[in-house]
Structures are given as structure tokens and as C-alpha cells.
Amino acid sequence: MAKVVVLGAGVSGHTCASFLKKKLGKQHEVVVVSPNSYYQWIPSNIWVGVGQMTIDDVRFKLKKVYDRWGIDFKQAKALSIHPEGDASTSKGYVTIEYTDEEYAGYTETVDYDYLVNATGPKLNFEATEGLGPDKNSMSVCTYSHAAHAWEELQKSIEKMKSGQKQRFLIGTGHAMATCQGAAFEYILNIAHEIASLGLSHMAEITWISNEYEVGDFGMGGAFIKRGGYITPTKIFTESLLAEYGIKWIRRAGVFKVEPGVAHYETLDGEMLTQEFDFSMLIPSFSGVGLSAFDKSGNDITDKMFLPNKFMKVDADYKAKSFDEWSAGDWPTIYQTPMYGNIYAAGIAFAPPHPISKPMTSANGRQIFPTPPRTGMPSGVIGKIVALNISEQIKGGHKEHHHRASMARMGAACIVSGGFGSFDGLGASMTVFPIVPDWEKYPEWGRDMTYSVGEAGLAGHWLKFILHYLFFHKAKGYPFWWLIPE
Numbered sequence: 001m002a003k004v005v006v007l008g009a010g011v012s013g014h015t016c017a018s019f020l021k022k023k024l025g026k027q028h029e030v031v032v033v034s035p036n037s038y039y040q041w042i043p044s045n046i047w048v049g050v051g052q053m054t055i056d057d058v059r060f061k062l063k064k065v066y067d068r069w070g071i072d073f074k075q076a077k078a079l080s081i082h083p084e085g086d087a088s089t090s091k092g093y094v095t096i097e098y099t100d101e102e103y104a105g106y107t108e109t110v111d112y113d114y115l116v117n118a119t120g121p122k123l124n125f126e127a128t129e130g131l132g133p134d135k136n137s138m139s140v141c142t143y144s145h146a147a148h149a150w151e152e153l154q155k156s157i158e159k160m161k162s163g164q165k166q167r168f169l170i171g172t173g174h175a176m177a178t179c180q181g182a183a184f185e186y187i188l189n190i191a192h193e194i195a196s197l198g199l200s201h202m203a204e205i206t207w208i209s210n211e212y213e214v215g216d217f218g219m220g221g222a223f224i225k226r227g228g229y230i231t232p233t234k235i236f237t238e239s240l241l242a243e244y245g246i247k248w249i250r251r252a253g254v255f256k257v258e259p260g261v262a263h264y265e266t267l268d269g270e271m272l273t274q275e276f277d278f279s280m281l282i283p284s285f286s287g288v289g290l291s292a293f294d295k296s297g298n299d300i301t302d303k304m305f306l307p308n309k310f311m312k313v314d315a316d317y318k319a320k321s322f323d324e325w326s327a328g329d330w331p332t333i334y335q336t337p338m339y340g341n342i343y344a345a346g347i348a349f350a351p352p353h354p355i356s357k358p359m360t361s362a363n364g365r366q367i368f369p370t371p372p373r374t375g376m377p378s379g380v381i382g383k384i385v386a387l388n389i390s391e392q393i394k395g396g397h398k399e400h401h402h403r404a405s406m407a408r409m410g411a412a413c414i415v416s417g418g419f420g421s422f423d424g425l426g427a428s429m430t431v432f433p434i435v436p437d438w439e440k441y442p443e444w445g446r447d448m449t450y451s452v453g454e455a456g457l458a459g460h461w462l463k464f465i466l467h468y469l470f471f472h473k474a475k476g477y478p479f480w481w482l483i484p485e
Helices: 011-027 042-048 062-069 143-161 180-196 233-243 376-395 457-474
Strands: 003-007 029-034 038-040 059-061 072-082 093-098 107-111 114-117 122-124 166-172 203-208 223-226 229-232 247-249 252-258 261-266 271-275 278-282 284-286 342-344 411-418 425-431 452-456
Touching (some): 011 062, 011 376, 038 062, 042 143, 042 457, 072 107, 143 180, 180 233, 180 278, 252 278, 376 411, 411 457
Parallel strands (some): 003 029, 003 114, 166 203, 203 247
Antiparallel strands (some): 261 271
């Protein structure tokens, strides 16, 4: 019997565990370690943040599902990896610390034959002074953050109803933050809710981002086919913001947030401020901070992880100029180079380089988005890691028959632009591939046959339907595996 341990139960980890158990059955053991007792569908946190969904609409208990599947669930956080074992064992293991009420604080070692690091990101609020829901800005990165944001948003709505104008600042809260898409959805939904209440004249809404151009989204922007014409995402995005009367600030690196004011630097080196009454600013992401040790107890963390604490995999991490980077630098199987039985899936793997062109301000501050790996890419990566591991276990070989480079992978994204059965808005966009391949597609960097975008009510209904489809899949209901990642 082989034992596979999956660290994390987000989109990538949960997908990986579900396919591992489906393929391996009762003959092999699958263990999931996650500090949270719930699975959450993060894309719908946006709707929690504007009061259109509740916390329980976007989450469910993991243990109930894992018990049904026959997966051993440990509500705990991973602390360290020991790939070679130690003086008492030659088998690799991880140390974990329980976070549930019954065993909180208790530590344990969990051995493995295969290990999948799908721990996702640490929300690095402390990288920006004063940032975060415990300080001076809101977040929608978790369901509890989104619920808190809705509580505060209601206060601003009541003030507008009483005749007080309100300033809303939404975007990125760090000079190298990613996940612009989530912030973009949130600002459109706020604008839609305010408009539906007839309060647009009482609101000043501003988008602030580290993108060089609006619509970059951490993937260097894109060109999409819309209405038979090739349109840059810059125009696509600006038109949506303009439709709601939203102002925008780009090329901005927020470095400090005080009550009611955000401090930022521009690429030109200007130090500016933006006042607000309500703000939601996405933090930077880092790895969760796992440590790693060899058999003798020597710390090998810096060999397995980059300084940003994301795990190294089968990518080309050599230092190069932006013009020298290529699609071939990106990983395909997500296996660590040091150990053949350890993989990193989803946000936990370290990208070899940015997709957006690195930019540095006149004062030396780097201001540009880091690569996104959320949603569809995370699910696809989790699945192919599971398929490769299960085939190796059952076939007794070390080959990898499934590959998923982000430079060979497409992504579909439905951006909510306002919740409503008859007046909602959704922007549907696909790009192929996610990482531009200028050698294969020299004109646009992507295949324009599969890079398309449209906005309208149909997009809202599609996103709403997908919410329930993905919950069906995540809960392992009949034929769940037929629903694509």
C-alpha cells in the first residue's frame, strides 16, 4: 500500500486529492493536511463581499466529504518537510501541528511515499505597512475577510443614503501583488450595487493597481478577439471601468496604508497619496514558510524553496533578462528537482519568472504584477500531478504521461461585473496560452482563435451556474470528474 500526503485543501490540493483517491481506490492511502476545516470556493467571495451570498454559500466542511471518499483528513498546518527521514527512519515525513479544537497545538509526524505541496499562498499583509482587515483596509481573499468587507461596505452605503459622499479605493495593496482579477471583480460589483441603489452620484470609486496598463492582470495583458476585431485587454478593461464611472490609477506601488489614506509610489518616482472612506486592497502573496531538513538535520530550505518561500519545481530558474525568458522555462510536471516523490501544485510552486515585464521606479522600487496561478491553472495542475502519481504507483514506473505547462495551457475566466438576474454583468474571457509564446505566436503572443472576450448578462449567468457546478464537483457528487477544471 502506497501513501500519498497532500498538504492543502484549496482548489489545487482538493482537486489533487479527489483524483488520487478516484484512481488509487481503497488499495492505497491518501491523506490531506489542511489548517482549515472548510473548503471554500474563493471566486465567489466577491459576492459575499457585496452581500449577495453568505459565508455558507461559498464553503462546506471537508471532513464529511473526505470521510465519504475514504481520505484521511487531518486539520493541521504543515511545519516542515524531511524528505530523507532522519536517524530513526529512511522514509520521508512531514511534521504537522493540529489546529482543530480537540487537538489544537499537538504536533505529529506523518510519513509518505509521495508528497504534494499544495499549501497555496500566505496572505502577506505585513509586507505593506498598515495593510489588512485587522488594520486599515479590507480584503476578500477569504470568506471571513469578505464577510467583514460587506459589514464595512454597508456602513458606507448608509452614509451615502444619509447624504454623505464616500470614496472607495479598490485594487492592489503592494507594488508586486498579483490577483488583480479578484480586485477588478470587486470594484465592478461595488459599483453595480451602488448604482442599483441610485447612489452613484454619492460615490467616488477609484481603481489603483501596480499594472503598467489596466488589464494586464499579471499576465502581460492580452489581445482578444471581440466582435471580429483584435482588442487589447487594456481597452476591454478600461471600457468596463468607464461604463461605471470608475477612475483609475496605474503603475502604482502602495507601500503604506493609514486610516483613510493610501501612500503609493509611481514608476516615475512620485510619492503620492489617495484618500478613501472604504478600501479593499489585495496583499502580496508568499509561500506559507515550510522548512526542509535532510537526514542529518541540516536545513535545506533554501535549496528546495526560493526566497519568496514558493517551492522549486522542474522550471528554469536561471537569472535572465526579460527578453531572454521563454515559454520553455515553465514547469510541466511540477516535480521538485531534488526528490522524485515530491511535487508542488497550484500557487505553491515557484514561477521561473514574471509574465508581465518587470518595471522599477526611479527610486528603485519594483512595481509590476507577479504571475497569477489561481483558479483554472491550479485545478489543472492539481489534476495532472494526481494522475502522474497514481499511474506511477499502480504501474510501478517513474514516467510522467501528463503535462500542464502554463505556456501550453489555456485559461477561461468569467469576471463578475455585478450580481443580478436581469441586470447583472459578466465579462467572459479566454486566453491561450496563459504564458505568451512569442516564438510560436510571433504576432500576438497567443493563439487568437482561442483568445476571445465578451461582456454581458450571459456572462453573469454563466458565472452563477459555474458556482454550483464547481461545488458539485468539489463535493464529489455523481459524475463530478466529468466537470472540467
